[in-house]
Amino acid sequence: MNEKLIVASCLSHALDGALHEERILALLEQPKHAIHGDLAFPCFELAKTLRKSPAGIASELANTLQHKLVSHVEAVGPYVNFFLHRHIVSNTVLTHILDERNRYGNLAIGDGQHVPIDLSSPNIAKPFSMGHLRSTVIGNAIANIMAKCDYKPIKINYIGDWGTQFGKLIVAYKKWGSPEQIKQTPIKELLKLYVHFHKEAEKYPALEDEGRAWFKKLEDGNEEAHHLWGWFRSESLIEFNKIYDLLGISFDSTNGEAFYNDKMDEIVTLLEEAHLLIEDNGAQVVMLEEPLPPCLIKKSDGATLYATRDIAAALYRKRTYNFAQAIYVVGGEQRLHFQQLFAVLQKLGFDWAKNMIHVPFGMILKDGKKMSTRKGKVVLLEEVLTEAIHMATQNITEKNPALTKKEVVARQVGVGAVIFHDLKNDRMNNIEFSLEDMLKFEGETGPYVQYSYARACSILRKASHTPGQATIQLEDDLSWTIVKLLHHFPTIIQQAHDKLEPSIIAKYVVDLSQAFNTYYGNVHIMIEDEQLQSRLVLVEAVAIVLKEGLRLLGIAAPEEM
Known part of the structure; x- marks a missing residue:
């Protein structure tokens, strides 16, 4: 039952085509105060067409409108106020809810089409902080909403398990790490090393070069680098899963950034074949239309970047899921990155890129400032959840x-x-x-x-x-x-x-x-x-x-x- 459609139809009939039914529907309002009825129709827009005052039009309409769903109609100034038959509407609505139960509100929009949703996506070797909460719970809720609307959401935890930060962490571990301490409290110790690295790098900038060099070794398959990376990753996933269990959230895929290591060469080849790659100071970039800056695909040392990986991930997901839409629940500070990502995909001729959506969100601030893992200024989500459960108890x-x-x-x-x-x-x-x-x-x-x-x-x-x-x-x-x-x-x-x-x-x-x-x-x-x-x-x-x-x-x- 849609009482707005019923009232709009009645008004359209009474007005004899003076205003299109769709426009009437758009103009119908829900009064702020119940004393003014359940629906109200303003007559201002009709004054010029009918050459009468809005109040006069309202008065005439109130005297002619009737429907079994409407108990009575009143004209109040330029408004026509509709009062619905409460027992009829209540009986219809409540009976429908009891018949449908948890299906009530289901919408047949998606036709069972796949919608991969990129959410949560914490970085390994770092604690799960409050900063990761928003992507996780917003993304999970959006997945539930999409399912309610007859889509098939695919929740993807795109773990941050690759990148220069792992080169930095390897350097920090080799210089200051203790295997015994990491085995006892892995995430806390790895975080200490990560924070310590950046403090030292402020005094000794050459450490940044060492970090980049070790990441390049990791990309090239160096055995020691790969062993340490694998250890950091497995310990992190154990910690993350404790949080997800508490939150009651599961995923359909945990393919992280590293999963796409063998899929990026194809992207570079596609960009080359499309004559989109341009050399800029030794790096490889794709030029984009203003106001977007060029999208960096390969650094001067040959290392790939987030954009390369995300293009590979998008193509993989399209091939795997043939999605109707692809949703990325990622903070608003990454807006430019996704604008560039979607633009590059469209330049490659992938029309489906138009159906990729970045869902941004604001930050959780501490004392008005963004939380920073690098500076050690984080609030751990597990500690917050534990305290919340304690207070509830x-x-x-x-x-x-x-x-x-x-x-x-x-x-x-x-x-x-x-x-x-x-x-x-x-x-x-x-x-x-x-x-x-x-x-x-x-x-x-x-x-x-x-x-x-x-x-x-x-x-x-x-x-x-x-x-x-x-x-x-x-x-x-x-x-x-x-x-x-x-x-x-x-x-x-x-x-x-x-x-x-x-x-x-x-x-x-x-x-x-x-x-x-x-x-x-x-x-x-x-x-x-x-x-x-x-x-x-x-x-x-x-x-x-x-x-x-x-x-x-x-x-x-x-x-x-």
Whole structure:
């Protein structure tokens, strides 16, 4: 049921073609205050065509419009306000949700087409910091949204396991490293070495040359370099997987940068055959149209670069998945890189490059500044998650000490708090890191939404409510607010898909939770009367949509808290 389409059709018929139905649909508004109805149509645009005042047009339309879905129509100044039949709409919406359950909101957009999504992508031999959280949880939520819209997302963790930094790390290990200490605490020791290298390089710039030389050895297959690199990589993946297990996130591919080492020669050949490679100060570049600078493909020493590798990765993914779209969830500071990447692919004649999308996001700042692994200024994600779970455990112990599966719920709530704190923000906004704000369990937070879901489940348990259908007899303002929000869920999914913006869903589940808790605080839901089953159906529908909204964000929905 789309009441906007119905009202637009009625208006189009009444206006006898004076305004196209699509334009009427675009002009229809949802009034800010319920006293002004459920939909409003402004008549300003008709004044010139009909040569009447907007208020006069509104008055005439209000007297002629009628539909079984509309209880009454009012003219207020230049607006025509529509009031819907609440019991008809409520019955239709809630029955549909109970029929569809977790399928409610599914959209047939993607036709099962593949969409590889590049997300997370931490660098090996470095700790998983808060700086990596955004790509991980935004990318995972986008994958869930794409699946909801009938695409087949392919989550790719494009591990940063290649590059000059590994040459630097090898130098640092050979000069200052201890095998025993690295075996005990691998990531912490490797981070210390990495930070120490850059401190020393500020005093002795020649160290940078040594780092580049060792990376060249690694590219050339030097046995010692390759052995150390493999060791650093395996230790890192063990640490990363602990984080992913906590977050509840898995991947379809973990092919990192090194996977494309044997696939870059083809790219250089393709660029040469297309006469796109130009020598510039000994390096090989592709010239691009202004305002883009040239794209560097090979350095003067012959070493390949990120762009070369990403071109190879794009071609591999197209051949492997034949994707409809390819999405890169990578920070906004890499915008230029992706503009160059897509431009080079198009110069090579790959039309599918037009369907590649960079999804940027803002940074997590500490004291207003970007976190830097190089300078050792990082906040470790594992420590934040551990602290969040600890605080959730304390909260549960205090408020519900008899709760079964306390450890499981504490993990769901603590991790959910961290994920939701990120996703409730527009992805382009920078976020100031604050453990205190992140771990609040009241207000617009993940635990608040989870608790709202658990409250709905508790009501249904106490009522011994059996899922099913009932004739809905709800017409009060508080239930109507909830019904309208529930009816809006598929539109929310559409908007989140169109903008690749998980925060739209996060804000929606907060709004739905607030409306439900207001209802709970003002209505005696469990009272035995003729509307009991209607109220329980409303609660059940809220539970269904909250759980699905949380799932799309990558957050668990505990039934008890």
